[in-house]
Amino acid sequence: MSGLDDPDAVFAALVAAHADLDDASSRRLDAMLVLLLAHEVGDTARVMAAIAEARRLN
Amino acid sequence: MGYVPPRFAVRPSLDDGARHRVIVVGGGLVGLTVALDLAQRGIGVVVLDEDDTVSDGSRAICFAKRTLEIFDRLGLGQRMLEKGVQWNTGRVFNGSREVWHFDLLPEPGHAFPAFVNLQQYYAEQWLAEACAASGLVDLRWKHKVVAVEHSDAGVALRVATPFGEIGLTADWLLACDGARSFIRESLGLPFIGQVFRDRFLIADVVMQAAFPPERWFWFDPPFHPGQSVLLHRQPDDVWRIDFQLGWDADPELEKQPDRVRARVRAMLDAMVGPDTAFALEWVSVYTFRCRRLARFRHGRILFLGDAAHQVSPFGARGGNGGVQDADNLAWKLAAHLHGTAPEALLDSYDAERIPAADENILHSTRATDFITPKSPAARAYRDAALRLAAAHEFARGFVNSGRLSRPCVLAGSKLSTPQGGHVLPPGAPMPGAPVPDAPVLRDGVPTWLLSCLGTGFTVLYFGPPEAAPAGALVVSPIAAPGVLWDRDGLAASRCGAESGHVVLIRPDQHVAAHFPAHDPHALESARRRALAS
Numbered sequence: 001m002s003g004l005d006d007p008d009a010v011f012a013a014l015v016a017a018h019a020d021l022d023d024a025s026s027r028r029l030d031a032m033l034v035l036l037l038a039h040e041v042g043d044t045a046r047v048m049a050a051i052a053e054a055r056r057l058n
Numbered sequence: 059m060g061y062v063p064p065r066f067a068v069r070p071s072l073d074d075g076a077r078h079r080v081i082v083v084g085g086g087l088v089g090l091t092v093a094l095d096l097a098q099r100g101i102g103v104v105v106l107d108e109d110d111t112v113s114d115g116s117r118a119i120c121f122a123k124r125t126l127e128i129f130d131r132l133g134l135g136q137r138m139l140e141k142g143v144q145w146n147t148g149r150v151f152n153g154s155r156e157v158w159h160f161d162l163l164p165e166p167g168h169a170f171p172a173f174v175n176l177q178q179y180y181a182e183q184w185l186a187e188a189c190a191a192s193g194l195v196d197l198r199w200k201h202k203v204v205a206v207e208h209s210d211a212g213v214a215l216r217v218a219t220p221f222g223e224i225g226l227t228a229d230w231l232l233a234c235d236g237a238r239s240f241i242r243e244s245l246g247l248p249f250i251g252q253v254f255r256d257r258f259l260i261a262d263v264v265m266q267a268a269f270p271p272e273r274w275f276w277f278d279p280p281f282h283p284g285q286s287v288l289l290h291r292q293p294d295d296v297w298r299i300d301f302q303l304g305w306d307a308d309p310e311l312e313k314q315p316d317r318v319r320a321r322v323r324a325m326l327d328a329m330v331g332p333d334t335a336f337a338l339e340w341v342s343v344y345t346f347r348c349r350r351l352a353r354f355r356h357g358r359i360l361f362l363g364d365a366a367h368q369v370s371p372f373g374a375r376g377g378n379g380g381v382q383d384a385d386n387l388a389w390k391l392a393a394h395l396h397g398t399a400p401e402a403l404l405d406s407y408d409a410e411r412i413p414a415a416d417e418n419i420l421h422s423t424r425a426t427d428f429i430t431p432k433s434p435a436a437r438a439y440r441d442a443a444l445r446l447a448a449a450h451e452f453a454r455g456f457v458n459s460g461r462l463s464r465p466c467v468l469a470g471s472k473l474s475t476p477q478g479g480h481v482l483p484p485g486a487p488m489p490g491a492p493v494p495d496a497p498v499l500r501d502g503v504p505t506w507l508l509s510c511l512g513t514g515f516t517v518l519y520f521g522p523p524e525a526a527p528a529g530a531l532v533v534s535p536i537a538a539p540g541v542l543w544d545r546d547g548l549a550a551s552r553c554g555a556e557s558g559h560v561v562l563i564r565p566d567q568h569v570a571a572h573f574p575a576h577d578p579h580a581l582e583s584a585r586r587r588a589l590a591s
Contacts (some may be wrong), residue, residue, distance in 0.1 A: 009134070023434075024434070024437075024438070027434060027437075027438035027443070028438045028441050029442075030443050031435075031438040031439045031441070031442035031443075032442040032445060032446055034439075034442075035439070035442055035443060035446055035453060035456060036446065036450075039450075039453070040454045055402065
């Protein structure tokens, strides 16, 4: 269950952050987000599990 | 004054058909190191090398702290320290901005810095001189192995010499003949791994420039856009510059002096201005690989250095890894030849150095993947890490311009006595790890812990001398005759030792066992274990 109280706003902000970016910039922005959030999670096992889960569903 | 390479004397050939206990093939950095180490342990060695001089160019260049400690044990440490450029700091740039810098040895109280930069030819020349002076190394230059035949009884070689072809037999053959090892290829042994689709230009440039003695690494600098550049300072006003060129570069074209000069000129104009003159000393274009043999011991043939494993240059793990191979093997082979250890001890060379090679290959592969991203996603992550690192300390951990060589801790080696219930403090060397150095005083004279260790096994006792077991080297908190006075407490704290602790140290200065108290039976059993007996 998500601990985010306004998932719609988070989703919209993620999409909006990519406005006007070309593919490479968009990709880099996502990569920065992933690294920042991985740092926020601060737990190698949880980050690895998230990578595996994303890969499984992709 | 530039370096003038020596021409080693080519002496009339060895007796045709002669048998020798140890033959080293390849008189380069690793071959000469293992020959010297064996000689210092009383073992006569024949070294065969197809050339009669040292290697050209800076090549291995960065000698790590542990390697310097090994060379110090062999008597060359001070010379390397005096001639070499000592450095501890690395800087990483993205574009023209410094992203961060790191200090690889942030504490005082060490005999050697994190690294010394020195052209490989100096190290080879000094090793060759020391080998010759030992009286136990028979250096045979212009002796090229042209055939090898291996059996349980020995290794038969055909050797082309200026005086005709001869046959030699070795009880033990040490293959130190480099990445293109003739011995390895003759035996048809697979050398498996990865080739990186990238090309690098290395230039040794002679100039007087005011860069500090640091490792500087640029991602995408304005003077070489879209690629990386690495700069190292060496002795004799020689600078080593590695330019990433990309896979599509034409190696022959890129080696042309005018083209290299233009690249160096662009860099100097950007960094120090147009007035700095320079000359090219050595230029090479290479593609690198990370690969190794499945096993390093094949019966009576042992492979060392690049003949056994190859890494990319980022991390300085090639030459340093090879010297550590020599350090690991020499005492084992000497112990076996002296009759104090069974042949099984030689299998531990495989068991200890293969994980070490894998660690070097892993770090070197990751660094290479970071420097040369293989996909748009890899590229995005790399650029993201670089941008974040300039603003956030946490992200610096992601930036990989080469994880620089660290001594291998030989975790899980069967030669080590398991620590059991006695827990060592964090950072202390577990059995298998090399003993950390520390300043001590012996009879009032400042010296270093590692300098006081014997060439054989050493029993180190921590505590006041009156309680020390006979035959132990005493690291004492108080001054007393003959002891190592640990005035600053650094020897004990770095070894994780309290009063009464006993540490058994192998001839290669790695910890074999660490006991919380003296127990003669446990100590003897640890010594036997370390000799695979």
